Amino acid sequence: MLEIKDLICGYDSKFFLKDINLRIEAGELVGIIGPNGSGKTTLLRAITRVLKPKKGTILFEKKDIWQMGYKELAKRIAVVPQDFAGVGMSVEEFVLLGRIPHFERYQFLETKKDLEIAKRCMALTDTTKFKNQLIQELSGGERQLVVIARALTQEPMLLLLDEPTSHLDITHQVGILDLIKRLNKEFGLTVIMVLHELNLASEYCQRLVLINEGRIHKIGQPQEVLEYRIIEEVYKTLVVVEKNPISSKPYILIVPEEERQKERKNGTKRIDSNLYRRW
Amino acid sequence: MRRKIVLPVSLTIASLLGICAIAFYFLLKLPNNSARKVELSPCPQRIISLGPSITKGLYLLGVEDKLIANTIYCIEPPEAKKKEKIGTVIKINIEKIFNLKPDIVFATSLTDPKAKEKLKNLGIKVITFSTPRDFSSICEQFLELGKLVGKEKEARKIVKSAENKATSIKKKTENLNKPKVLVQVGAKPLFVATGRYFVNDYIEFAGGVNIAKEAGEGIYSREQVLKANPDIIIITTMGIVGEDEKRTWKKYKTLEAVKNGQIYIIDTDKITSPTPQSFVNTLEEFIHILHPEIK
Amino acid sequence: MRRKIIHWTICTLVLFCLLLGVTVFSLCVGSVDMSLEKILRVILEGKDTTEHSILFDIRLPRIILGFAVGGALSLAGVILQGMFRNPLVEPYTLGISGGAALGVCLNIVLGLNLVLGVFSIPFSGFLGAILVILVVYSLSMKRGILRIQGLLLTGVMISFIASSLIMLVMAISRVEDLHGIIFWIMGSLEEPNWFLIRVAVLVSILGLIISYLFCLSLNAFSLGEEQALHLGINIEGTKRLLFILASLLTGCSVSVAGIIGFIGLVVPHFVRMFVGGDHRILLISSFICGATFLIFCDTLARTIISPLELPVGVITGILGGSLFVYALSKKQVVLG
Numbered sequence: 040m041l042e043i044k045d046l047i048c049g050y051d052s053k054f055f056l057k058d059i060n061l062r063i064e065a066g067e068l069v070g071i072i073g074p075n076g077s078g079k080t081t082l083l084r085a086i087t088r089v090l091k092p093k094k095g096t097i098l099f100e101k102k103d104i105w106q107m108g109y110k111e112l113a114k115r116i117a118v119v120p121q122d123f124a125g126v127g128m129s130v131e132e133f134v135l136l137g138r139i140p141h142f143e144r145y146q147f148l149e150t151k152k153d154l155e156i157a158k159r160c161m162a163l164t165d166t167t168k169f170k171n172q173l174i175q176e177l178s179g180g181e182r183q184l185v186v187i188a189r190a191l192t193q194e195p196m197l198l199l200l201d202e203p204t205s206h207l208d209i210t211h212q213v214g215i216l217d218l219i220k221r222l223n224k225e226f227g228l229t230v231i232m233v234l235h236e237l238n239l240a241s242e243y244c245q246r247l248v249l250i251n252e253g254r255i256h257k258i259g260q261p262q263e264v265l266e267y268r269i270i271e272e273v274y275k276t277l278v279v280v281e282k283n284p285i286s287s288k289p290y291i292l293i294v295p296e297e298e299r300q301k302e303r304k305n306g307t308k309r310i311d312s313n314l315y316r317r318w
Numbered sequence: 319m320r321r322k323i324v325l326p327v328s329l330t331i332a333s334l335l336g337i338c339a340i341a342f343y344f345l346l347k348l349p350n351n352s353a354r355k356v357e358l359s360p361c362p363q364r365i366i367s368l369g370p371s372i373t374k375g376l377y378l379l380g381v382e383d384k385l386i387a388n389t390i391y392c393i394e395p396p397e398a399k400k401k402e403k404i405g406t407v408i409k410i411n412i413e414k415i416f417n418l419k420p421d422i423v424f425a426t427s428l429t430d431p432k433a434k435e436k437l438k439n440l441g442i443k444v445i446t447f448s449t450p451r452d453f454s455s456i457c458e459q460f461l462e463l464g465k466l467v468g469k470e471k472e473a474r475k476i477v478k479s480a481e482n483k484a485t486s487i488k489k490k491t492e493n494l495n496k497p498k499v500l501v502q503v504g505a506k507p508l509f510v511a512t513g514r515y516f517v518n519d520y521i522e523f524a525g526g527v528n529i530a531k532e533a534g535e536g537i538y539s540r541e542q543v544l545k546a547n548p549d550i551i552i553i554t555t556m557g558i559v560g561e562d563e564k565r566t567w568k569k570y571k572t573l574e575a576v577k578n579g580q581i582y583i584i585d586t587d588k589i590t591s592p593t594p595q596s597f598v599n600t601l602e603e604f605i606h607i608l609h610p611e612i613k
Numbered sequence: 614m615r616r617k618i619i620h621w622t623i624c625t626l627v628l629f630c631l632l633l634g635v636t637v638f639s640l641c642v643g644s645v646d647m648s649l650e651k652i653l654r655v656i657l658e659g660k661d662t663t664e665h666s667i668l669f670d671i672r673l674p675r676i677i678l679g680f681a682v683g684g685a686l687s688l689a690g691v692i693l694q695g696m697f698r699n700p701l702v703e704p705y706t707l708g709i710s711g712g713a714a715l716g717v718c719l720n721i722v723l724g725l726n727l728v729l730g731v732f733s734i735p736f737s738g739f740l741g742a743i744l745v746i747l748v749v750y751s752l753s754m755k756r757g758i759l760r761i762q763g764l765l766l767t768g769v770m771i772s773f774i775a776s777s778l779i780m781l782v783m784a785i786s787r788v789e790d791l792h793g794i795i796f797w798i799m800g801s802l803e804e805p806n807w808f809l810i811r812v813a814v815l816v817s818i819l820g821l822i823i824s825y826l827f828c829l830s831l832n833a834f835s836l837g838e839e840q841a842l843h844l845g846i847n848i849e850g851t852k853r854l855l856f857i858l859a860s861l862l863t864g865c866s867v868s869v870a871g872i873i874g875f876i877g878l879v880v881p882h883f884v885r886m887f888v889g890g891d892h893r894i895l896l897i898s899s900f901i902c903g904a905t906f907l908i909f910c911d912t913l914a915r916t917i918i919s920p921l922e923l924p925v926g927v928i929t930g931i932l933g934g935s936l937f938v939y940a941l942s943k944k945q946v947v948l949g
Contacts, residue, residue: 412803
């Protein structure tokens, strides 16, 4: 569905992303992970046409996205952004904005069909109850749901999310990621999301793309990518990787400095780690 | 990149072309406009004055009964205050003027040009008198005013007598020594009467030298005043401001004017809005200041 | 949806009635008060009466110009505030008025208006405005991207430069010219020339129509540029077009009517409080509301201390400002 070929892309003079090659098939749920400033969001911005690549192409359904019309692209790719704007609108108005790419040239009002789709998307995300509230009155988690509802209203084939769970408590983190998973399973929506939280990425994504310093470091299933050697190399932190006893997905434990020193003093070799050995 | 500048550039070119076309249109229309105002009916019966000096002049010419309205600034002679008011010297009420159905409106260069244009469009004759630059243009304008209201003879008489007086004063002062004079018209910024303003003639006729004669439009620095060192300073701003200014000057102890206590305040009304007659009257006051020995 | 459409229709109708009411009020009052009945009689009967002239040659042109200028300025305000997502932006912050004022200043001081006629003044104003627009535009353009914040800062700086230049020109100009400049800066709806009035009306109505084509884009812009792009808006093209449109609207109003402040800032806010932030209704109701407001203010300006006439900017400032502060204290304002 999405194919990125030899992408070089960046802001102004700095080339941030180098030699990115990536293929994403329809129906996949892919997570992009990496340290801060590694270029995750930049990659997302390249896919959504905010940044023009210096070199390379991004093909969506075998068509270069820069050859597509603005609306054409917006009908296919929807984005749930990291920052939030849109103060002063009711939730319903906000969700209806997602229908803009589907409007005809001189159409100013929503049709019945538009309203129905918006209604369905709100029901799907369980936001119908906020319908008439102002957007700024909602809590962070509720807002995130509303933004997802808006993105769904665009009826996209590909949904991009930029850290959908940052600043949320675990109830909302799980709630939102469950919803995304469900959308992916039931409606066959292809999803690419940037995630900070490695454990969440591990639990929910079929495939992970680890980016470091503007290059793809590793692509693969969670158990392939989330290996302690790789994580320690990229994140430069000591970690312990265990298995979730229920889902049998890898999860990552951190070791504070104090414990590390204790461990070293006692001489017990309980941590099998590159970094540990080096110290 | 090249394509992206096409929009603004083409828009600019389009608007420039538009402006040229419109300007051209008005250029072609212009002669009509100026041709209209020449023909005059013999003797206007309903006159509106938009300037204090014009009002004064009309009273002087004895046509006050034909003056139907003036501005709130027209306070001389005192009877002029009782006339209908149509606004200030600069902002006038067109509707009211039109409703009074004047035969002629005398405007000054201070009147809003758009308002004048509007009155002309409404078919009202508007004559504009510009601010006089010297005594002779005061006389000229007065004669013109006299002609327009059908009192040419009277106007000539008044101008003649004023001119005679002025020449006799000039003769008297010709051979006296000439004190250096500064006439201050405004404070902050310091604004003085220069050679382009009729006030200059007060100084020269009264046998003085205007130190600011060549000072362009009138903004002047105190430094220059100290350098030129006038013997006499005349302040024409009224009330508190005048006293304030007097105090300010007194700080400069090296000035001749300060040493000899030669700083005077003259009522602004006497200096501005001149008629030939009031010019001569004010000139006599200047003589008192500059050459008190002449009686 | 139907409820929204009904709500919008009612809003528009109410505002329209208000506009009509103010227009009639403005026609009625003045140094010669006329009743509605008398106005009708004058319209039907007398072509050559004084009353007819007062109505159609003095009052009506002012009302029509007030409609055009008030509408255009508040429309430009809505567009710019929507585009910049900054509630403090108004047509004058971009330096357009400064440029126009400088153009007029130079015209008066160089005596061009004596050679080319009084009508050259609005054109030199327009020329100044266009020049400033181009400078601001090209300075904020970087690699094909119009940087919104840069635009704002450049605009503010240019307007400072322009006002300093104006002061320079005023300092070295003749006293008589000074008055001409001050008149123009004070702003007035008195315009002797019907042609200019027609141009102003045409421009403002065209502006309304064109901007309305972009109402959904403006709605999307309220989410931020990047998200607007995600919604399929050609943001660069839209920004450029809207900026030029708002500039032309402002330039045109300023060059005909001088600097009449406050409308472009206050009216959009005020309207937003009542009809909400949806540009589909905001554009049209701001236009009508701005027109109504300016006509009303001008009527007050010419009658309140008759026969003296106040500069209309005085009334728009005092009335608009105090109304706004009052509304602000009553209702929570929604910005953006």
